Amino acid sequence: DIQMTQSPSSLSASVGDRVTITCRASQPISSNLNWYQQRPGKAPKLLIYAASSLQSGVPSRFSGSGSGTDFTLTFSSLQPEDFASYYCQQSYSTPYTFGQGTKLEIK
Amino acid sequence: QVQLVQSGAEVKKPGASVKVSCTATGYTFTTYDITWVRQAPGQGLEWMGWISDYNGNTEYAQSLQGRVTMTTDTPTSTAHMELRSLRSDDTAVYYCARVIVVVSPRGKFDAFDIWGQGTMVSVSS
Numbered sequence: 651d652i653q654m655t656q657s658p659s660s661l662s663a664s665v666g667d668r669v670t671i672t673c674r675a676s677q678p679i680s681s682n683l684n685w686y687q688q689r690p691g692k693a694p695k696l697l698i699y700a701a702s703s704l705q706s707g708v709p710s711r712f713s714g715s716g717s718g719t720d721f722t723l724t725f726s727s728l729q730p731e732d733f734a735s736y737y738c739q740q741s742y743s744t745p746y747t748f749g750q751g752t753k754l755e756i757k
Numbered sequence: 758q759v760q761l762v763q764s765g766a767e768v769k770k771p772g773a774s775v776k777v778s779c780t781a782t783g784y785t786f787t788t789y790d791i792t793w794v795r796q797a798p799g800q801g802l803e804w805m806g807w808i809s810d811y812n813g814n815t816e817y818a819q820s821l822q823g824r825v826t827m828t829t830d831t832p833t834s835t836a837h838m839e840l841r842s843l844r845s846d847d848t849a850v851y852y853c854a855r856v857i858v859v860v861s862p863r864g865k866f867d868a869f870d871i872w873g874q875g876t877m878v879s880v881s882s
Contacts, residue, residue, distance in 0.1 A: 684868045686802075693852055693875055694794075694802065699868035700859060737802055741867040745818045746792075748802040 652676050652740050656749035662757040667728045671752045673721045673738035681717045682742035689734045698723065759783035761853050761873035768879045769843050776839040777876045779853030786834035787811050790856040792869055793827060793838045795849040807856060808836060843880045850875040
């Protein structure tokens with residue numbers, strides 16, 4: 651199975667900050683990497699697919715990059731509604747594994 | 758409105774079975790595969806498997822092989838996930854999600870774009 655490792659596991663930041671979360675795959679996965687946002691008590695929401703493609707309706711302050719084994723999710727300017735947990739997920743091969751998550755908290 | 762609506766919370770005893778349903782509205786059910794993901798309390802996301810209503814193909818996570826069955830009912834646009842021989846560590850929120858496949862010059866990419874609201878399954882004696 652492909653292992654996905656996110657860092658950091660938690661992060662404190664302020665509204666307006668530029669923030670980057672990273673995700674590393676245990677083997678190359680091309681650009682088969684998705685990012686999800688999950689608010690407490692809610693289902694995950696797709697933000698980015700294919701490493702860098704913004705899902706319809708997702709604000710442009712979110713961006714994704716990377717290929718191979720190293721990927722990033724960047725927030726250009728944090729908004730209050732962005733404080734949530736974020737998960738990367740590889741869709742290169744089954745089982746489709748997720749990272750352990752990054753909890754983004756307000757400083 | 759495109760959505761997936763799941764059945765309600767369940768409380769089960771160890772050794773029992775549970776069947777969770779997921780009804781699709783607002784799109785043609787047979788056009789997309791359905792996947793199932795679970796999340797134990799305070800933990801991350803675990804992929805359980807997927808099913809194609811188009812041809813009935815399924816694939817399950819190795820950790821659940823022999824205990825899980827995913828089915829679909831095309832006339833009602835409903836997917837079902839049955840988990841047997843429940844254990845306490847099966848306590849989790851179970852989600853269904855729609856699988857989209859994007860084909861671009863860069864390749865073919867899967868993602869889960871529409872999620873159900875989740876079904877809490879509690880296993881306790």
